[in-house]
Amino acid sequence: GQQVMQIPQYQHVQEGEDFTTYCNSSTTLSNIQWYKQRPGGHPVFLIQLVKSGEVKKQKRLTFQFGEAKKNSSLHITATQTTDVGTYFCAGLPGVQGGSEKLVFGKGTKLTVNP
């Protein structure tokens, strides 16, 4: 079945450093979503990317969708302690027929040292 690999599994940075997490799918994706889960919390939707090569920004967060629609990245510039949490990507496979399910990566746990 479809797999979504996410790396790294863990990332520890000093406050102010940049952070990037990468997501790779074994198959072409219809779209990809990113979620953030704070410690003790539940996943919260950040963004959805649909188009090949798409780049979206949310303040210090930059999201990219690869040209082949098989990979994506999330980059955080100048991390802050509020960025702490686990970041998940979730891919929706191929042509959207209505019944496909999202496949989540295992997440990247980010810790930030103040």
Add this chain to the structure above:
Amino acid sequence: KAGVTQTPRYLIKTRGQQVTLSCSPISGHRSVSWYQQTPGQGLQFLFEYFSETQRNKGNFPGRFSGRQFSNSRSEMNVSTLELGDSALYLCASSLIRGQANTGELFFGEGSRLTVL
């Protein structure tokens, strides 16, 4: 607008027992998905319901089952509990247009199950 509500938030069971978890989606959301979250395995998809029908099912044994009611509320049941079933069970609702998911999942806070 109220968010996704899951009950109970915490529960402790012993091996062999069964458990039923409940999820009330956001008003107007007809799709409800269930996920199991454990430290080692991340978010594992259990099943998705839409208009009282199971649309998708993950790779879990038959001990895991679910259903959806006409008001879109959903329940999942785990029978003959095993130690490995200890996890955070997350429910997520989403908006459907036509037959397709519009994308964003709204998660509840989860039901944390401990099996002793």
